[in-house]
Amino acid sequence: MFIETIVPRIPETDALGHINNNVLSVWFDVARVPIYRFFTPDLIGDKWKLIIARTEIDFIRQIFLDGDVEIRSLVSRIGNSSFDVSQTAFQNEKVCAKCKATWLHFDFDNQKSAAIPDDIRQKLKENMQASKDSQ
Amino acid sequence: MFIETIVPRIPETDALGHINNNVLSVWFDVARVPIYRFFTPDLIGDKWKLIIARTEIDFIRQIFLDGDVEIRSLVSRIGNSSFDVSQTAFQNEKVCAKCKATWLHFDFDNQKSAAIPDDIRQKLKENMQASKDSQ
Amino acid sequence: MFIETIVPRIPETDALGHINNNVLSVWFDVARVPIYRFFTPDLIGDKWKLIIARTEIDFIRQIFLDGDVEIRSLVSRIGNSSFDVSQTAFQNEKVCAKCKATWLHFDFDNQKSAAIPDDIRQKLKENMQASKDSQ
Amino acid sequence: MFIETIVPRIPETDALGHINNNVLSVWFDVARVPIYRFFTPDLIGDKWKLIIARTEIDFIRQIFLDGDVEIRSLVSRIGNSSFDVSQTAFQNEKVCAKCKATWLHFDFDNQKSAAIPDDIRQKLKENMQASKDSQ
Numbered sequence: 247m248f249i250e251t252i253v254p255r256i257p258e259t260d261a262l263g264h265i266n267n268n269v270l271s272v273w274f275d276v277a278r279v280p281i282y283r284f285f286t287p288d289l290i291g292d293k294w295k296l297i298i299a300r301t302e303i304d305f306i307r308q309i310f311l312d313g314d315v316e317i318r319s320l321v322s323r324i325g326n327s328s329f330d331v332s333q334t335a336f337q338n339e340k341v342c343a344k345c346k347a348t349w350l351h352f353d354f355d356n357q358k359s360a361a362i363p364d365d366i367r368q369k370l371k372e373n374m375q376a377s378k379d380s381q
Numbered sequence: 382m383f384i385e386t387i388v389p390r391i392p393e394t395d396a397l398g399h400i401n402n403n404v405l406s407v408w409f410d411v412a413r414v415p416i417y418r419f420f421t422p423d424l425i426g427d428k429w430k431l432i433i434a435r436t437e438i439d440f441i442r443q444i445f446l447d448g449d450v451e452i453r454s455l456v457s458r459i460g461n462s463s464f465d466v467s468q469t470a471f472q473n474e475k476v477c478a479k480c481k482a483t484w485l486h487f488d489f490d491n492q493k494s495a496a497i498p499d500d501i502r503q504k505l506k507e508n509m510q511a512s513k514d515s516q
Numbered sequence: 517m518f519i520e521t522i523v524p525r526i527p528e529t530d531a532l533g534h535i536n537n538n539v540l541s542v543w544f545d546v547a548r549v550p551i552y553r554f555f556t557p558d559l560i561g562d563k564w565k566l567i568i569a570r571t572e573i574d575f576i577r578q579i580f581l582d583g584d585v586e587i588r589s590l591v592s593r594i595g596n597s598s599f600d601v602s603q604t605a606f607q608n609e610k611v612c613a614k615c616k617a618t619w620l621h622f623d624f625d626n627q628k629s630a631a632i633p634d635d636i637r638q639k640l641k642e643n644m645q646a647s648k649d650s651q
Numbered sequence: 652m653f654i655e656t657i658v659p660r661i662p663e664t665d666a667l668g669h670i671n672n673n674v675l676s677v678w679f680d681v682a683r684v685p686i687y688r689f690f691t692p693d694l695i696g697d698k699w700k701l702i703i704a705r706t707e708i709d710f711i712r713q714i715f716l717d718g719d720v721e722i723r724s725l726v727s728r729i730g731n732s733s734f735d736v737s738q739t740a741f742q743n744e745k746v747c748a749k750c751k752a753t754w755l756h757f758d759f760d761n762q763k764s765a766a767i768p769d770d771i772r773q774k775l776k777e778n779m780q781a782s783k784d785s786q
Contacts, residue, residue: 279661
């Protein structure tokens with residue numbers, strides 16, 4: 247499991263006085279970076295190998311400006327060319343939002359999906375297993 | 382059905398050269414504003430009556446900077462206190478992304494969900510019906 | 517002079533109930549796109565020829581969510597390789613913010629500034645002149 | 652002097668492959684939060700006492716995704732009701748951008764500027780002095 251800490255920013259609030267819901271999409275993305283690095287260690291655009299297929303976000307509790315947000319991310323499914331990341335955002339130790347994102351390993355040169363290479367598959371598996379072990 | 386046109390912005394691109402996926406969350410939100418106005422015509426924060434419960438976004442095709450994006454939004458379910466909005470984003474007449482968002486009518490004073498008032502329910506129904514008629 | 521209309525977005529508000537000040541930077545950028553097109557008509561990243569050198573923004577009046585913002589942009593200085601764009605943002609016909617942005621025509625291959633080509637210089641001059649004529 | 656570290660985010664890049672220039676406005680804002688806390692320690696909107704008057708940003712070097720950005724902020728002028736914050740953003744120990752922001756202490760109830768209270772003025776002075784001492 248990867249754990250990332252997000253410090254909410256003033257421009258991420260909205261006129262309702264809390265963090266705007268669209269910001270969660272960005273924060274969950276930020277928290278998936280350690281998994282993106284399995285595929286592209288330096289995050290360089292020219293070497294990018296992933297395409298997002300789907301996100302589902304459940305909004306459970308308001309998030310406020312003045313308090314760190316902790317996002318826990320774990321690989322929850324590994325297919326042939328795709329995988330899921332399941333994530334939970336906490337503020338003050340309460341669950342505020344959950345996200346499931348589906349990513350596709352993509353061959354940009356040939357513009358089609360491609361099997362996840364074995365070495366990366368192994369890293370995804372270790373992350374998934376570590377998550378189960380910690381439950 | 383509501384149809385909104387979005388002009389992609391340079392800062393909405395990312396290092397992959399297309400529109401960043403998180404931006405879709407914002408655009409679908411922008412396109413739901415006519416429905417938010419059923420509940421709060423002037424969009425004033427103090428009179429706001431909705432809470433987002435869930436979003437699902439399917440990313441189907443890349444979106445590029447230089448071309449308008451059309452988003453079609455329709456009410457697809459009306460419950461007692463919640464409703465769904467189903468949306469599709471097109472660029473160059475091709476489907477690029479789909480979204481389903483679930484909103485909850487909320488009584489902020491008493492901090493609990495509240496039945497959708499009849500006059501607003503009627504507007505939601507008309508939008509849902511009009512969508513079916515146009516299919 | 518170029519005139520662009522911006523429709524404020526809910527996520528662009530902040531907890532003070534108005535449009536967050538950082539958003540102005542983006543809106544002024546959006547309103548300069550017709551001038552960017554002088555240099556790169558299709559806005560394609562690989563053909564991009566400009567580098568931003570400096571922005572100055574004066575914040576004069578709060579901007580609220582529910583009202584279009586009109587941004588007027590004019591070329592206010594043309595140098596050998598750089599030029600300035602002066603902009604004013606209005607809401608309800610009142611001046612809300614002013615911006616001056618300095619851009620540099622850049623030769624990305626050789627990583628140095630380059631003289632503005634004559635045909636583009638002519639377009640910048642016409643914009644500057646038209647602005648003076650309309651005053 | 653306050654030093655804040657920013658981790659660049661993927662959605663903050665643009666199609667040119669670097670961090671979009673508008674993002675700097677947000678990062679400099681984030682780095683001023685310790686100074687905002689002099690006025691409103693918990694950053695609550697209802698207790699907010701500041702209005703931004705002006706920003707100047709000089710863009711000196713491109714900023715890339717994969718590397719922390721350090722922002723150093725110091726109070727550089729204290730007036731009766733206004734003050735300036737001067738900031739520098741570094742990546743890989745090179746200066747990438749500079750910002751000067753002017754803020755106004757504001758009495759929101761009476762909608763007019765107000766003298767900076769003595770206890771806060773003292774904190775601003777200490778920050779300004781500490782900055783000079785460290786040079």
